[in-house]
Amino acid sequence: MKVLVVGSGGREHALAWKLLQSPRVQEVFCIPGNGGTARLERCRNLALNVSDFEGIGRFALVNNVALIVIGPEVPLAAGITDYLQQQGLMVFGPSQAGAQVEASKAWSKALMKQANIPTAAAAVFTDAAAAIAYVKAQGAPIVVKADGLAAGKGVTVAETESDAIAAIEASFAGQFGEAGYTVVVEEYLSGQEASILAVTDGKTIRPLLPAQDHKRIGDGDTGPNTGGMGAYAPAPIVTPALMARIQQEILEPTIAALRQQEIDYRGVLYAGLMITPAGDPKVIEFNCRFGDPETQAVLPLLDTPLDALMLACVQQRLDEFPPLSWKPGVAACVVIAAKGYPEKYQKGLPLRGIAQAEATGAIVFHAGTKLKQNQLVTDGGRVLNVTAVGEDFKAAIAQAYAAVETIEFEGMYYRRDIGHRAIE
Ligand SMILES: Nc1ncnc2c1ncn2[C@@H]1O[C@H](COP(=O)(O)OP(=O)(O)O)[C@@H](O)[C@H]1O
Ligand SMILES: [Mg+2]
Incomplete structure (x- = not known):
């Protein structure tokens, strides 16, 4: 086919x-x-x-x-x-109605509330004054989120009230366009994040292996947020017992709540979770598609044919589909970015060393690249994603970095600490 x-x-x-x-x-x-x-x-x-x-x-x-x-x-x-x-x-x-889980954080919060899904307490505002009054009443730290799609830039985790107020004012001043004229202000959650990508046919939902990604640009999780600088799977923090709770307390009730609204959701439901210091999973957000770069770490471990799994979702027979099968081992993915990313960066720089990287046994997934007169050149902020599968995280991470080091383009940048939590 x-x-x-x-x-x-x-x-x-x-x-x-x-x-x-x-x-x-x-x-x-x-x-x-x-x-x-x-x-x-x-x-x-x-x-x-x-x-x-x-x-x-x-x-x-x-x-x-x-x-x-x-x-x-x-x-x-x-x-x-x-x-x-x-x-x-x-x-x-998913359909447009289903995609609201991601496209509107306010809608998504309302769905979670209705379904009793563990998440940060939140309030939704359509004017700045009321949002600011709420921040003053709640105190910091507090989180301010533009309601709509903002390419990963719409969230401010504010350490102080004045940072939160500045974020609210900027949002209502049009920083994110339409997406920011409604704002969700929510409780700050501490803990470790995990990404659960689950496939669903709207009735049955099955998680893929849990993953973790690295959102900040700098080593030690410093500097501005990015689309993601690396990922690894399976995330050790999500034990089988925790996964069972996530299935019961989050994934299944979410699908049930969507069905109650007559939303026929066939695709990936991605739950971005905070695992609190007490070990409880809480939803930070839902996405309506595969995560990037989590997918680049999870799919190399999947043994089940992906086309068959997807067709089972589309044709609503996921309940009869055999259990997912996974290759042994773990995967780590290192993102190589252009100099300056996530701010301004150059495009069109020639790339070298990809064949050598592949010869090490790593998989090189391209992100911002294109072929120009048969020569590979950079074409985006996140340029390449290098994934290695290994027996354990130490081996997979070492192999991914060995492959990364054979690649060259002017000003290339990557984090050197991808997967550190999985080793610790
Ligand atoms: N309630 C919260 N408490 C602490 N950190 C949060 C909270 N909500 C979001 N964050 C942080 O901000 C990041 C982005 O927020 P998220 O809701 O996932 O929005 P988006 O991915 O659309 O930018 C999260 O990955 C997390 O690191
Ligand atoms: Mg997110």
């Missing part, structure tokens, strides 16, 4: 790569893909925009595409699934 993957990041390269390992998948199309998917055997990039739903639908119908996988949140929130389903196509990814 032919599969179409929508998106252009490291996550989409990993999805295409994993799908192509299935004997049933003959060909994968990526819209628009990147330099890595362009070079992948039996994979083809299409020069269409992810917001061109009609173009995507037409291509899929003409080419007999059996499954469309949507990578990023933006087209999901804009209703790509609803549109393509109306064309009779099979789509892995």
Whole structure:
């Protein structure tokens, strides 16, 4: 069968790569893909925009595409699934209504409240004065979140009341456009974060291996937030006992609450959790798609054919699907970024050493790269994601870094402490 993957990041390269390992998948199309998917055997990039739903639908119908996988949140929130389903196509990814779990933090909080899901206490505001009064009443630390999609930049974890007030004022002044004219102010939670990517057909929900990512740009979790500088799986903090609680207290009630609202959710429900010092899981946020870079650490460990799993979700027969099977070992993924990221950075820099990195046994997923006259050049802030699978974290991390060190481009930057918590 032919599969179409929508998106252009490291996550989409990993999805295409994993799908192509299935004997049933003959060909994968990526819209628009990147330099890595362009070079992948039996994979083809299409020069269409992810917001061109009609173009995507037409291509899929003409080419007999059996499954469309949507990578990023933006087209999901804009209703790509609803549109393509109306064309009779099979789509892995929630409807626009389902994508609200990510596209509106206020909506998502209301859903969690209704379903009694453990999460930070919060209040929602549509004007600055009321939000500021609430901050003054609650005190710091406190967290201020733009309601809508803000490309990972809409959240301020404020140490002081004045930082929180500044964040509220900036949001209502238009820093995030429409996305910031509603603000969620919530209780600060301490603890360790974990990412649970779960697949669902809207009735049954099954978690993939738990992962952890590194959001800050600098070693020791310092500096500004990024899209993610590395990840590893399975996250040791999520023990089987904790996973059972997450399933019971978070994943299942969330799917039940979505069903109650007549939302037919088929795709990934990603629960970003805080594991509190007492060991309780609380939801920080939901995402409506695979995590990036968590996917690049989780999928290399998956043994179950991904196409079959996704089709079981789309066709609502996940309850009959065999238990997921995983390769032994663990995975670590190191993100290589362009100099200056997450602020301003250059594009178009030639890349070298990828074949050598692959020769070490590591997997190089491309994120911001493209082929320019058959030469790979950088094309984004996060450029490459290097994943290694090993017997234990020490081995996987060492192998990932050995591969990273063979790669070269001007000003390349990466964190040197990916996975440190898994070793400690
Ligand atoms: N209530 C909270 N307490 C402590 N830290 C938080 C809280 N909410 C968010 N954070 C921190 O901010 C990051 C981003 O918040 P999140 O809600 O995941 O928004 P987004 O991913 O859309 O930017 C989280 O990964 C976490 O590190
Ligand atoms: Mg998040």
